[in-house]
Amino acid sequence: MQSHARRNALVLLHITVLIWGLTGILGRLIDQPADQLVYTRTIIGMAGLVVASWWMGFPIVPNRRDIMHQLFTGVVIAGHWWTFYHAIKISTVSVAVACLASSTIFTALLEPIWTKRRIQAYELLLGVVVLVALLLIFGLETHYRMGIVVATTSALLSAWFTVVNGQLIKRDHAGRIGLYELLGAALVVGIWLAVDGKLPPPLWDLPTDQVLWHLLLGLLCTSFAFVAGIAVMRQLSAFTVSLTVNLEPVYSIILALIIWGEAEQLHVGSYLGFALILVSLFVNGMLARRKSAIIGEQSLESN
Numbered sequence: 001m002q003s004h005a006r007r008n009a010l011v012l013l014h015i016t017v018l019i020w021g022l023t024g025i026l027g028r029l030i031d032q033p034a035d036q037l038v039y040t041r042t043i044i045g046m047a048g049l050v051v052a053s054w055w056m057g058f059p060i061v062p063n064r065r066d067i068m069h070q071l072f073t074g075v076v077i078a079g080h081w082w083t084f085y086h087a088i089k090i091s092t093v094s095v096a097v098a099c100l101a102s103s104t105i106f107t108a109l110l111e112p113i114w115t116k117r118r119i120q121a122y123e124l125l126l127g128v129v130v131l132v133a134l135l136l137i138f139g140l141e142t143h144y145r146m147g148i149v150v151a152t153t154s155a156l157l158s159a160w161f162t163v164v165n166g167q168l169i170k171r172d173h174a175g176r177i178g179l180y181e182l183l184g185a186a187l188v189v190g191i192w193l194a195v196d197g198k199l200p201p202p203l204w205d206l207p208t209d210q211v212l213w214h215l216l217l218g219l220l221c222t223s224f225a226f227v228a229g230i231a232v233m234r235q236l237s238a239f240t241v242s243l244t245v246n247l248e249p250v251y252s253i254i255l256a257l258i259i260w261g262e263a264e265q266l267h268v269g270s271y272l273g274f275a276l277i278l279v280s281l282f283v284n285g286m287l288a289r290r291k292s293a294i295i296g297e298q299s300l301e302s303n
Helices: 002-029 034-056 067-090 093-115 121-140 142-168 174-196 208-234 238-244 247-264 268-302
Strands: none
Touching (some): 002 067, 002 208, 002 238, 002 247, 034 067, 034 174, 034 208, 067 093, 067 142, 093 121, 093 238, 093 247, 093 268, 121 142, 121 238, 142 174, 142 208, 208 238, 247 268
16 A cells, blocks of 8 residues: 555656746746746735645645745745746756756765754765766856856755755645645745835736746746645655656756757756656666665564
Protein backbone atom coordinates (compact mmCIF):
# COMPACT_ATOMS: atom_id res chain seq x y z
CA MET A 1 0.00 0.00 0.00
CA GLN A 2 2.80 2.40 0.91
CA SER A 3 4.65 1.59 -2.33
CA HIS A 4 1.44 2.21 -4.33
CA ALA A 5 0.89 5.57 -2.63
CA ARG A 6 4.48 6.58 -3.31
CA ARG A 7 4.15 5.64 -6.97
CA ASN A 8 1.00 7.73 -7.31
CA ALA A 9 2.76 10.63 -5.61
CA LEU A 10 5.64 10.35 -8.09
CA VAL A 11 3.23 10.40 -11.05
CA LEU A 12 1.48 13.48 -9.67
CA LEU A 13 4.83 15.12 -9.02
CA HIS A 14 5.97 14.62 -12.62
CA ILE A 15 2.68 16.05 -13.95
CA THR A 16 3.16 19.00 -11.63
CA VAL A 17 6.74 19.55 -12.78
CA LEU A 18 5.59 19.48 -16.41
CA ILE A 19 3.07 22.23 -15.57
CA TRP A 20 5.78 24.17 -13.72
CA GLY A 21 7.79 23.95 -16.92
CA LEU A 22 5.26 26.36 -18.40
CA THR A 23 5.92 29.05 -15.79
CA GLY A 24 9.14 30.23 -17.42
CA ILE A 25 7.43 30.39 -20.82
CA LEU A 26 4.52 32.35 -19.38
CA GLY A 27 6.91 34.62 -17.49
CA ARG A 28 8.40 35.71 -20.80
CA LEU A 29 5.05 35.97 -22.58
CA ILE A 30 3.53 38.20 -19.87
CA ASP A 31 4.45 41.82 -20.52
CA GLN A 32 4.91 42.97 -16.90
CA PRO A 33 7.87 43.56 -14.53
CA ALA A 34 8.70 40.63 -12.28
CA ASP A 35 7.16 42.11 -9.11
CA GLN A 36 3.83 42.95 -10.80
CA LEU A 37 3.76 39.51 -12.39
CA VAL A 38 4.26 37.82 -9.00
CA TYR A 39 1.53 39.94 -7.40
CA THR A 40 -1.03 39.14 -10.11
CA ARG A 41 -0.09 35.46 -9.95
CA THR A 42 -0.64 35.27 -6.19
CA ILE A 43 -4.02 37.04 -6.35
CA ILE A 44 -5.33 34.72 -9.09
CA GLY A 45 -3.85 31.70 -7.34
CA MET A 46 -5.57 32.62 -4.06
CA ALA A 47 -8.91 33.04 -5.82
CA GLY A 48 -8.49 29.63 -7.41
CA LEU A 49 -7.75 28.01 -4.04
CA VAL A 50 -10.81 29.61 -2.41
CA VAL A 51 -13.00 28.12 -5.16
CA ALA A 52 -11.19 24.79 -4.80
CA SER A 53 -11.83 24.76 -1.05
CA TRP A 54 -15.56 25.11 -1.69
CA TRP A 55 -15.49 22.35 -4.33
CA MET A 56 -13.14 19.92 -2.54
CA GLY A 57 -14.21 20.73 1.01
CA PHE A 58 -10.83 21.45 2.57
CA PRO A 59 -10.72 23.99 5.44
CA ILE A 60 -9.59 27.58 4.93
CA VAL A 61 -10.01 28.83 8.51
CA PRO A 62 -6.46 29.68 9.68
CA ASN A 63 -4.53 26.99 11.50
CA ARG A 64 -3.41 28.95 14.57
CA ARG A 65 -0.43 26.69 15.16
CA ASP A 66 1.11 27.27 11.73
CA ILE A 67 -0.41 30.47 10.36
CA MET A 68 2.70 32.57 11.00
CA HIS A 69 4.95 29.87 9.52
CA GLN A 70 2.74 29.75 6.43
CA LEU A 71 2.66 33.51 5.96
CA PHE A 72 6.42 33.81 6.38
CA THR A 73 7.00 30.93 3.97
CA GLY A 74 4.85 32.91 1.54
CA VAL A 75 7.36 35.75 1.79
CA VAL A 76 10.13 33.31 0.87
CA ILE A 77 8.05 32.08 -2.07
CA ALA A 78 7.53 35.66 -3.24
CA GLY A 79 11.30 36.14 -3.21
CA HIS A 80 11.76 32.91 -5.15
CA TRP A 81 9.26 33.91 -7.82
CA TRP A 82 10.55 37.47 -8.13
CA THR A 83 14.17 36.40 -8.58
CA PHE A 84 13.10 33.69 -11.03
CA TYR A 85 11.09 36.02 -13.28
CA HIS A 86 13.67 38.79 -12.97
CA ALA A 87 16.34 36.32 -14.13
CA ILE A 88 14.18 35.53 -17.17
CA LYS A 89 13.84 39.24 -17.97
CA ILE A 90 17.61 39.89 -17.83
CA SER A 91 18.74 36.64 -19.48
CA THR A 92 16.69 33.91 -21.15
CA VAL A 93 14.16 31.28 -20.13
CA SER A 94 16.73 28.55 -20.73
CA VAL A 95 19.37 30.11 -18.47
CA ALA A 96 16.94 30.93 -15.66
CA VAL A 97 15.26 27.54 -15.47
CA ALA A 98 18.57 25.67 -15.78
CA CYS A 99 19.91 27.40 -12.67
CA LEU A 100 16.98 26.11 -10.60
CA ALA A 101 18.78 22.77 -10.58
CA SER A 102 21.10 24.13 -7.91
CA SER A 103 18.18 23.85 -5.46
CA THR A 104 19.24 20.21 -5.07
CA ILE A 105 22.51 20.98 -3.29
CA PHE A 106 20.75 23.58 -1.12
CA THR A 107 18.04 21.09 -0.18
CA ALA A 108 20.60 18.41 0.70
CA LEU A 109 22.14 20.84 3.18
CA LEU A 110 18.95 22.43 4.55
CA GLU A 111 16.66 19.40 4.99
CA PRO A 112 18.75 17.69 7.75
CA ILE A 113 18.65 20.93 9.75
CA TRP A 114 14.84 20.93 9.75
CA THR A 115 14.27 17.19 10.09
CA LYS A 116 17.15 16.60 12.54
CA ARG A 117 18.45 13.64 10.55
CA ARG A 118 21.92 12.82 9.29
CA ILE A 119 22.93 14.07 5.88
CA GLN A 120 22.84 11.20 3.39
CA ALA A 121 26.12 10.81 1.51
CA TYR A 122 24.40 10.15 -1.81
CA GLU A 123 22.28 13.31 -1.47
CA LEU A 124 25.41 15.42 -1.09
CA LEU A 125 27.13 13.59 -3.92
CA LEU A 126 24.22 14.05 -6.31
CA GLY A 127 23.89 17.65 -5.21
CA VAL A 128 27.56 18.22 -6.02
CA VAL A 129 27.04 16.69 -9.48
CA VAL A 130 24.21 19.15 -10.08
CA LEU A 131 26.40 22.00 -8.83
CA VAL A 132 29.15 20.98 -11.26
CA ALA A 133 26.58 21.05 -14.04
CA LEU A 134 25.55 24.55 -12.99
CA LEU A 135 29.17 25.75 -12.93
CA LEU A 136 29.63 24.33 -16.41
CA ILE A 137 26.68 26.38 -17.65
CA PHE A 138 27.96 29.47 -15.78
CA GLY A 139 31.39 29.18 -17.43
CA LEU A 140 29.94 28.91 -20.91
CA GLU A 141 27.03 31.37 -20.83
CA THR A 142 29.20 34.42 -20.06
CA HIS A 143 26.68 36.94 -21.41
CA TYR A 144 24.09 35.93 -18.82
CA ARG A 145 26.14 35.67 -15.63
CA MET A 146 23.99 38.16 -13.69
CA GLY A 147 20.91 36.19 -14.70
CA ILE A 148 22.64 33.02 -13.49
CA VAL A 149 23.42 34.60 -10.09
CA VAL A 150 19.83 35.84 -9.66
CA ALA A 151 18.38 32.50 -10.75
CA THR A 152 20.67 30.59 -8.36
CA THR A 153 19.40 32.83 -5.54
CA SER A 154 15.92 31.81 -6.63
CA ALA A 155 16.98 28.18 -6.33
CA LEU A 156 18.17 28.73 -2.74
CA LEU A 157 14.80 30.24 -1.82
CA SER A 158 13.04 27.35 -3.60
CA ALA A 159 14.98 24.82 -1.51
CA TRP A 160 14.11 26.75 1.66
CA PHE A 161 10.35 26.71 1.19
CA THR A 162 10.40 23.13 -0.15
CA VAL A 163 12.01 21.89 3.07
CA VAL A 164 9.64 23.95 5.25
CA ASN A 165 6.57 22.68 3.36
CA GLY A 166 7.82 19.14 3.87
CA GLN A 167 7.25 19.73 7.59
CA LEU A 168 4.04 21.77 7.35
CA ILE A 169 2.23 19.17 5.23
CA LYS A 170 2.55 16.64 8.07
CA ARG A 171 0.00 18.55 10.14
CA ASP A 172 -2.23 20.48 7.71
CA HIS A 173 -4.07 20.30 4.38
CA ALA A 174 -2.05 21.26 1.29
CA GLY A 175 -4.83 23.58 0.10
CA ARG A 176 -4.88 25.60 3.32
CA ILE A 177 -1.09 25.75 3.41
CA GLY A 178 -1.02 26.99 -0.19
CA LEU A 179 -3.73 29.59 0.44
CA TYR A 180 -1.98 31.26 3.36
CA GLU A 181 1.44 31.04 1.77
CA LEU A 182 0.04 32.82 -1.28
CA LEU A 183 -1.56 35.35 1.07
CA GLY A 184 1.82 36.03 2.66
CA ALA A 185 3.36 36.47 -0.79
CA ALA A 186 0.53 38.75 -1.96
CA LEU A 187 0.80 40.94 1.16
CA VAL A 188 4.54 41.56 0.96
CA VAL A 189 4.58 42.16 -2.81
CA GLY A 190 1.36 44.22 -2.68
CA ILE A 191 2.76 46.51 0.03
CA TRP A 192 6.00 46.88 -1.93
CA LEU A 193 4.13 47.85 -5.12
CA ALA A 194 1.69 50.16 -3.31
CA VAL A 195 4.50 52.10 -1.61
CA ASP A 196 6.28 52.37 -4.96
CA GLY A 197 3.06 53.38 -6.75
CA LYS A 198 3.34 50.48 -9.20
CA LEU A 199 0.31 48.27 -8.53
CA PRO A 200 -0.54 46.43 -11.77
CA PRO A 201 -3.74 47.20 -13.71
CA PRO A 202 -6.75 44.87 -13.27
CA LEU A 203 -7.07 41.95 -15.67
CA TRP A 204 -10.00 43.50 -17.55
CA ASP A 205 -7.76 46.37 -18.66
CA LEU A 206 -5.24 44.01 -20.26
CA PRO A 207 -5.18 42.60 -23.82
CA THR A 208 -6.93 39.25 -24.27
CA ASP A 209 -3.71 37.27 -24.75
CA GLN A 210 -2.23 38.74 -21.54
CA VAL A 211 -5.37 37.78 -19.60
CA LEU A 212 -5.06 34.21 -20.91
CA TRP A 213 -1.38 33.94 -19.90
CA HIS A 214 -2.15 35.33 -16.44
CA LEU A 215 -5.02 32.87 -15.90
CA LEU A 216 -2.90 29.91 -16.98
CA LEU A 217 -0.11 31.01 -14.65
CA GLY A 218 -2.43 31.76 -11.74
CA LEU A 219 -4.86 28.83 -11.94
CA LEU A 220 -3.05 25.92 -13.60
CA CYS A 221 0.54 26.66 -12.60
CA THR A 222 -0.29 28.01 -9.14
CA SER A 223 -3.66 26.95 -7.70
CA PHE A 224 -3.37 23.37 -8.96
CA ALA A 225 0.37 22.77 -9.28
CA PHE A 226 1.32 24.61 -6.09
CA VAL A 227 -1.01 22.51 -3.93
CA ALA A 228 -0.10 19.29 -5.75
CA GLY A 229 3.58 20.05 -5.18
CA ILE A 230 2.94 20.32 -1.44
CA ALA A 231 0.60 17.31 -1.25
CA VAL A 232 3.13 14.84 -2.70
CA MET A 233 5.39 15.52 0.28
CA ARG A 234 3.19 13.24 2.36
CA GLN A 235 4.89 10.37 0.52
CA LEU A 236 8.13 11.86 -0.84
CA SER A 237 11.11 13.53 0.81
CA ALA A 238 11.94 17.17 0.14
CA PHE A 239 15.16 16.04 -1.55
CA THR A 240 13.32 13.71 -3.96
CA VAL A 241 10.87 16.50 -4.79
CA SER A 242 13.69 18.99 -5.32
CA LEU A 243 15.66 16.62 -7.55
CA THR A 244 12.60 15.74 -9.63
CA VAL A 245 11.85 19.42 -10.07
CA ASN A 246 15.14 19.53 -11.99
CA LEU A 247 13.14 18.21 -14.94
CA GLU A 248 11.42 21.59 -15.05
CA PRO A 249 14.35 23.21 -16.92
CA VAL A 250 14.28 20.41 -19.50
CA TYR A 251 10.58 20.93 -20.21
CA SER A 252 10.95 24.70 -20.27
CA ILE A 253 13.99 24.68 -22.54
CA ILE A 254 12.33 22.36 -25.04
CA LEU A 255 9.25 24.60 -25.14
CA ALA A 256 11.38 27.76 -25.36
CA LEU A 257 13.39 26.34 -28.27
CA ILE A 258 10.18 25.45 -30.08
CA ILE A 259 8.70 28.93 -29.56
CA TRP A 260 11.73 31.25 -29.84
CA GLY A 261 14.30 29.11 -31.67
CA GLU A 262 17.86 30.46 -31.88
CA ALA A 263 17.25 33.16 -29.26
CA GLU A 264 17.06 30.40 -26.63
CA GLN A 265 19.93 28.21 -27.84
CA LEU A 266 22.85 27.64 -25.47
CA HIS A 267 26.35 26.22 -25.89
CA VAL A 268 26.69 22.48 -26.44
CA GLY A 269 28.44 22.14 -23.08
CA SER A 270 25.42 23.63 -21.33
CA TYR A 271 23.29 20.77 -22.60
CA LEU A 272 25.89 18.40 -21.13
CA GLY A 273 25.04 20.04 -17.82
CA PHE A 274 21.39 19.15 -18.32
CA ALA A 275 22.41 15.56 -19.07
CA LEU A 276 24.21 15.42 -15.71
CA ILE A 277 21.04 16.62 -14.02
CA LEU A 278 19.00 13.85 -15.66
CA VAL A 279 21.53 11.22 -14.60
CA SER A 280 21.31 12.52 -11.01
CA LEU A 281 17.53 12.24 -11.14
CA PHE A 282 17.70 8.65 -12.40
CA VAL A 283 20.24 7.60 -9.76
CA ASN A 284 18.21 9.21 -6.97
CA GLY A 285 15.11 7.32 -8.08
CA MET A 286 16.95 4.00 -7.98
CA LEU A 287 18.49 4.66 -4.57
CA ALA A 288 15.17 5.83 -3.12
CA ARG A 289 13.38 2.70 -4.35
CA ARG A 290 16.14 0.46 -2.99
CA LYS A 291 16.01 2.21 0.38
CA SER A 292 12.21 1.89 0.48
CA ALA A 293 12.44 -1.83 -0.35
CA ILE A 294 14.98 -2.44 2.42
CA ILE A 295 12.78 -0.64 4.97
CA GLY A 296 9.80 -2.70 3.82
CA GLU A 297 11.71 -5.99 4.21
CA GLN A 298 12.90 -5.00 7.68
CA SER A 299 9.34 -4.17 8.66
CA LEU A 300 8.10 -7.57 7.49
CA GLU A 301 10.89 -9.35 9.35
CA SER A 302 10.09 -7.51 12.58
CA ASN A 303 6.47 -8.67 12.30
